[in-house]
Amino acid sequence: MSIEIADHVRDIPRSGIRDFFEIVQTMDDVISLGIGEPDFATPWHIREAAIYALERGRTGYTSNLGLPRLRRSISDYVRKKFDVRYEPLSEILVSVGVSESIDLALRALLNPGDEVLYHEPCYVSYAPSITLARGVARAIETRVEDGFRLTASALEKAIGPRTRVLMMNFPTNPTGATMTPADLEEIAAVCIRHNLVVMTDEIYSELTFDEGRHTSIASLPGMKERTVFLHGVSKAFAMTGWRIGFACAPTELIEAMMKIHQYAILCAPIMGQDATIEALERGDESVAKMRNEYQMRRNFITRALNDMGLDCPKPKGSFYVFPKISSTGLTSREFSMRLLNEEKVAVVPGTAFGPSGEGHVRCSFATGLDQIKVAMERMAAFVSRVSSTKP
Ligand SMILES: Cc1ncc(COP(=O)(O)O)c(C=O)c1O
Structure with missing residues (x-):
């Protein structure tokens, strides 16, 4: 017997983030900038x-x-x-x-x-x-x-x-x-x-x-x-x-x-x-400490992304940056998949957040600065390689 699922539930697509991270989980040594969750334990x-x-x-x-x-x-x-x-x-x-x-x-x-x-x-x-x-x-x-x-x-x-x-x-x-x-x-x-x-x-x-x-x-x-x-x-x-x-x-x-x-x-x-x-x-003091840490990481990651040639405005809030990657000639999904396979860095394709996210990827800075630094080095190498071979 095949169980019939209600139309309005069946027709909803699975989350693009979930699909992407199921692939990430099968790989070793990936640095993930994909997670929308603080890297801190609860104070x-x-x-x-x-x-x-x-x-x-x-x-x-x-x-x-x-x-x-x-x-x-x-x-x-x-x-x-x-x-x-x-x-x-x-x-x-x-x-x-x-x-x-x-x-x-x-x-x-x-x-x-x-x-x-x-x-x-x-x-x-x-x-x-x-x-x-x-x-x-x-x-x-x-x-x-x-x-x-x-x-x-x-x-x-x-x-x-x-x-x-x-x-x-x-x-x-x-x-x-x-x-x-x-x-x-x-x-x-x-x-x-x-x-x-x-x-x-x-x-x-x-x-x-x-x-x-x-x-x-x-x-x-x-x-x-x-x-x-x-x-x-x-x-x-x-x-x-x-x-x-x-x-x-x-x-x-x-x-x-x-x-x-x-x-x-x-x-x-x-x-x-x-x-x-x-x-x-x-909790105010604990929140302020974490916010200061996020702000420092935000400053670092925004500079690093702009330095590698990706246009990335400095976000005023949250723990995400949303750089533009269209200058590489890749779609958001191609960029994210290739970055993952070639450099083992996970970012989320902008289209996971709706069609208007095309041309961007989401990088979370709710990850330690050491990890972010290595991820930015790998990403810079990837962007420079892709840009130099662009038709
Ligand atoms: C904008 C926004 N709202 C709500 C949530 C989910 O929050 P909660 O953990 O309180 O369910 C998230 C989690 O990523 C979010 O980004």
Whole structure:
């Protein structure tokens, strides 16, 4: 018997990153700049708090929305860092990573056929998550010349009669793009005029460099009531494995998301929730140390890529650079496959983040500087060889 899979699931392509890294795993001595995950272990004081909680026997279910104590910590943290006030008991939901909150919000908001706009290149899960929620995913291409920012005019042009939601992610995976308060004000004005709900994934916000201040669109006048603010501890706190994210949104939406979460997941793991209280309340210093290290690596890798002849703007946030490789005459996939086979360096083809990523590759600097240095030497040798044999 062959089991029939639902059409909308069957037709979703597998993640380009997964396919690529399955090849990487079969090879020895590869330096990987492909991973979207901190190379740091979770800071010790956070691990210690979680161990202490376990020792006290804190191993059960929590409230569906998450520990009330954690929701108070989230509320304080979001008020301090993002300048938006959320009611801890009714406007915050703790989820299994930001990933689950994205899914919950889309499923709670969309009727079949409703359109969701998102700027591309973007995180690999956005388009499939929209499709799985029976929505229609519409990409807005962003361009290197605009610093990969979303412009109000591009947004305005993309809005159609079925558009309900705009998904944003600044700092952006994979481009490292950020938005100024003025950029966000223009986007907010369009969203208000067209009555759009905004889902803003700000998971890289603490990794904003050069003392730059991150602004959340949720903090702008008239936006809190139409925004789902998404954040979590995976990236800045080096806590990917704890699987904690959260959504802050108007009560009626949190209530709807909670119904899906309650029946599908029940609650996020208590160990991660206890660890997150410590992270949010006392993690600033640890985050600052990691951010300084990322910034140093960013400076190094950007210089190295430009020196080898690849055009690479300095990203203002995240832990990714997105150099242009089209000068080599190769496509993103050819470049990545040949670099892997010939020099044993893994980078991600830009097309894994949508068709508009063609001509670029993503290199993560969430890898030690020693490794990055060797990877850059190998990549420079590759680029010079390819360029000298270009027809
Ligand atoms: C933009 C973005 N959002 C969400 C996630 C997933 O986050 P979490 O680990 O909280 O599910 C990632 C992971 O790479 C990401 O890059």
